[in-house]
Amino acid sequence: MNDKRARALLPIVLAIAGGILLFNLIAFAFGQAPASALRLAFEGTWGTPYGLGQVLFKATPLLFTGLAFEVALRAGLFNIGAEGQLGLASLVGALVASNLPASLPMPIALPIVLVTAAAVGALVAFIPAILRARRGVHEIITAIMVNRIVDAILPWTFSTVLGSSSLRTADIAPGAALPRLDRVIPSFAGSAASFAFPLAVATVFAAMALLGRSRPGREIRWVGLRPEACRAEGIDVERRMLLAMLLSGAIAALAVSSTALGYKGYYELGLGAGAGWSGIAVAMLGRGKAIGIVLAAIFLGTLEQAGLAVNARVPREAMNVLEATLIVLVAVASRVASQGARAAASADPEPEPPRDKPAPTPASEEARS
Amino acid sequence: MSSIFSLTMLAESVRIAVPYACAAIGGVWAERAGVIQIGLEGILLTGAFTAVAVTHATHSPTLGLVAAIVAGVALSLGHGQLTERARVHAVISGIALNLLALAATRMGLRALYDSASNSPGIDAFRFGPTGATGGAMLLRVLADPVFFCALAAVAATPFVLRNTRFGLRVRAAGENPVAAASVGISVTRVRLAALAVSGAICALGGAHLAYDQQRFESGMSAGRGFIALAAVVVSGWRAGRAALACLAFGVLEALQIVLQDEVRKTAIGDLIQTLPYVATLLVLALAPRRAGAPEGLGKHAAE
Numbered sequence: 001m002n003d004k005r006a007r008a009l010l011p012i013v014l015a016i017a018g019g020i021l022l023f024n025l026i027a028f029a030f031g032q033a034p035a036s037a038l039r040l041a042f043e044g045t046w047g048t049p050y051g052l053g054q055v056l057f058k059a060t061p062l063l064f065t066g067l068a069f070e071v072a073l074r075a076g077l078f079n080i081g082a083e084g085q086l087g088l089a090s091l092v093g094a095l096v097a098s099n100l101p102a103s104l105p106m107p108i109a110l111p112i113v114l115v116t117a118a119a120v121g122a123l124v125a126f127i128p129a130i131l132r133a134r135r136g137v138h139e140i141i142t143a144i145m146v147n148r149i150v151d152a153i154l155p156w157t158f159s160t161v162l163g164s165s166s167l168r169t170a171d172i173a174p175g176a177a178l179p180r181l182d183r184v185i186p187s188f189a190g191s192a193a194s195f196a197f198p199l200a201v202a203t204v205f206a207a208m209a210l211l212g213r214s215r216p217g218r219e220i221r222w223v224g225l226r227p228e229a230c231r232a233e234g235i236d237v238e239r240r241m242l243l244a245m246l247l248s249g250a251i252a253a254l255a256v257s258s259t260a261l262g263y264k265g266y267y268e269l270g271l272g273a274g275a276g277w278s279g280i281a282v283a284m285l286g287r288g289k290a291i292g293i294v295l296a297a298i299f300l301g302t303l304e305q306a307g308l309a310v311n312a313r314v315p316r317e318a319m320n321v322l323e324a325t326l327i328v329l330v331a332v333a334s335r336v337a338s339q340g341a342r343a344a345a346s347a348d349p350e351p352e353p354p355r356d357k358p359a360p361t362p363a364s365e366e367a368r369s
Numbered sequence: 370m371s372s373i374f375s376l377t378m379l380a381e382s383v384r385i386a387v388p389y390a391c392a393a394i395g396g397v398w399a400e401r402a403g404v405i406q407i408g409l410e411g412i413l414l415t416g417a418f419t420a421v422a423v424t425h426a427t428h429s430p431t432l433g434l435v436a437a438i439v440a441g442v443a444l445s446l447g448h449g450q451l452t453e454r455a456r457v458h459a460v461i462s463g464i465a466l467n468l469l470a471l472a473a474t475r476m477g478l479r480a481l482y483d484s485a486s487n488s489p490g491i492d493a494f495r496f497g498p499t500g501a502t503g504g505a506m507l508l509r510v511l512a513d514p515v516f517f518c519a520l521a522a523v524a525a526t527p528f529v530l531r532n533t534r535f536g537l538r539v540r541a542a543g544e545n546p547v548a549a550a551s552v553g554i555s556v557t558r559v560r561l562a563a564l565a566v567s568g569a570i571c572a573l574g575g576a577h578l579a580y581d582q583q584r585f586e587s588g589m590s591a592g593r594g595f596i597a598l599a600a601v602v603v604s605g606w607r608a609g610r611a612a613l614a615c616l617a618f619g620v621l622e623a624l625q626i627v628l629q630d631e632v633r634k635t636a637i638g639d640l641i642q643t644l645p646y647v648a649t650l651l652v653l654a655l656a657p658r659r660a661g662a663p664e665g666l667g668k669h670a671a672e
Contacts, residue, residue, distance in 0.1 A: 127650065131650070141598050141602070144595040145592070145650050146650075148591070148592045155639065159638070317472050320475070321473050327464065335456055
């Protein structure tokens with residue numbers, strides 16, 4: 001058992017070590033002494049309470065988007081449309097929040113905004129979802145198309161519908177705002193970490209538990225593993241795919257809590273952009289475990305904040321290069337690890353259904369391994 | 370209406386269609402060999418950046434073109450190594466490739482030109498007559514060496530795939546990798562070779578995109594790689610039809626440019642920019658279900 005856990009952790013450790021090595025190489029290419037940029041990055045993140053608060057702030061939207069990618073992946077789907085889902089949901093959510101009466105108390109106002117945002121996120125995800133379920137069109141192409149359409153709708157809404165030249169919404173009602181964490185942890189003062197962070201962590205654990213334990217959650221997973229078997233068993237495969245994708249969109253949309261609600265107090269063009277992409281890396285590093293997703297989000301949040309800390313010497317885009325490389329590194333490392341595990345499989349037999357011949361690795365598992 | 374049926378319109382359509390068509394042909398090569406390739410977008414972007422960076426440094430668009438092709442082949446082979454040898458899921462590898470290309474070109478912009486948005490202007494190929502008439506524009510588009518290369522790729526791909534030994538092996542690896550391996554074809558090597566061709570042609574499209582704008586802009590591929598992929602799907606993985614689908618997209622986008630000034634005044638305004646993406650969604654929604662996909666797409670010869 002211990003050996004198994006070590007084997008699951010090894011790819012992540014290897015990938016992170018590789019990532020740090022690569023960061024040093026990039027920093028070196030930009031004329032920095034190898035360890036100095038790394039030290040700068042550390043000091044700007046975990047070195048001070050403020051830096052730590054910023055790390056949590058950067059990690060919060062990634063918790064949602066990472067969970068969103070994971071939920072779709074369970075059904076064997078790749079939801080790379082979180083950018084668009086979050087974008088449109090942020091706009092609509094902030095518009096609703098800014099039109100709520102100022103006297104509305106938080107227990108009413110906040111759920112209204114979050115539910116609206118989630119509904120919009122699910123609606124945006126509905127287009128790739130229904131095309132996949134009904135027409136068999138790969139969700140990746142359609143999700144990118146929807147992303148580009150949302151990219152055009154956002155500025156259009158500001159300039160044409162709202163007639164606002166500043167490309168931002170009005171301030172949200174106080175009841176819809178999430179307070180900063182420095183209210184309870186004074187040393188975070190100045191950082192943008194808000195109560196959206198504990199909300200996000202709770203969402204990750206709750207959603208992962210529901211996915212693992214509830215009937216629909218388990219069916220989503222089965223559909224990702226063996227769609228044909230599910231069809232034979234009478235499970236409506238298309239319907240479960242649709243559900244997973246809509247859930248994924250709704251969860252991605254909840255990231256608005258950390259940007260418009262917990263940080264700015266309004267939505268402006270570009271707020272929260274990029275979180276959808278980083279969420280993919282979070283899900284890949286998270287290995288399908290709640291705690292994994294939380295740690296991966298904090299790690300990538302650290303990278304983002306570190307990027308700002310070193311920006312004067314090494315472009316912060318280096319962190320995005322690192323992120324993309326990490327996806328590959330962890331995929332390769334875990335593939336190697338799982339092959340090692342397969343070789344050792346005779347030593348510790350796993351409870352597996354009997355089968356006549358080795359079935360091909362299902363999409364949802366292959367993507368991770 | 371006269372502006373829609375004119376030589377200007379034709380010239381614009383062809384010019385716009387080239388990067389789409391190159392990416393689509395690249396997609397056909399990769400996927401007919403059985404490798405899912407959603408990284409076309411990243412290869413387009415990398416090709417564009419490399420072409421501009423090398424042209425800017427050497428003042429030779431020819432060298433820029435060669436460098437773009439080399440970069441495209443390298444990226445495509447990297448994808449192949451990951452999917453075929455390391456057996457990483459091709460979609461994950463493709464997503465990573467796209468993210469890497471986006472981030473690396475941005476970092477390159479910062480490093481080389483200290484800019485977050487675009488490179489300085491370059492002198493790309495300039496052949497054909499000057500002048501703003503439709504005929505002159507069309508001649509300029511047709512006399513472009515990158516256009517020649519793209520046209521050659523479009524014309525040669527169906528022939529090579531259908532009539533040569535290499536093309537047959539590529540199709541065998543894509544349709545049934547197990548059977549291909551059983552008759553002694555090295556599926557991995559065939560796929561890597563097809564991916565090299567795919568990367569080269571796709572990068573050609575990136576170079577065209579950049580030379581057309583005479584500079585590199587951050588994220589300038591703007592979803593073209595994915596639209597090209599949609600063209601591949603709709604065409605049933607056939608090169609000629611995919612190129613035609615891309616030309617249709619070129620017409621649509623040219624139409625958008627021609628109509629832009631008039632539409633801007635209406636309530637639709639900038640939403641006209643979404644036309645290519647909406648059209649892609651509609652075409653995908655209405656096209657027949659996955660007809661013509663290579664049987665062995667994403668499958669391996671041995672577990």
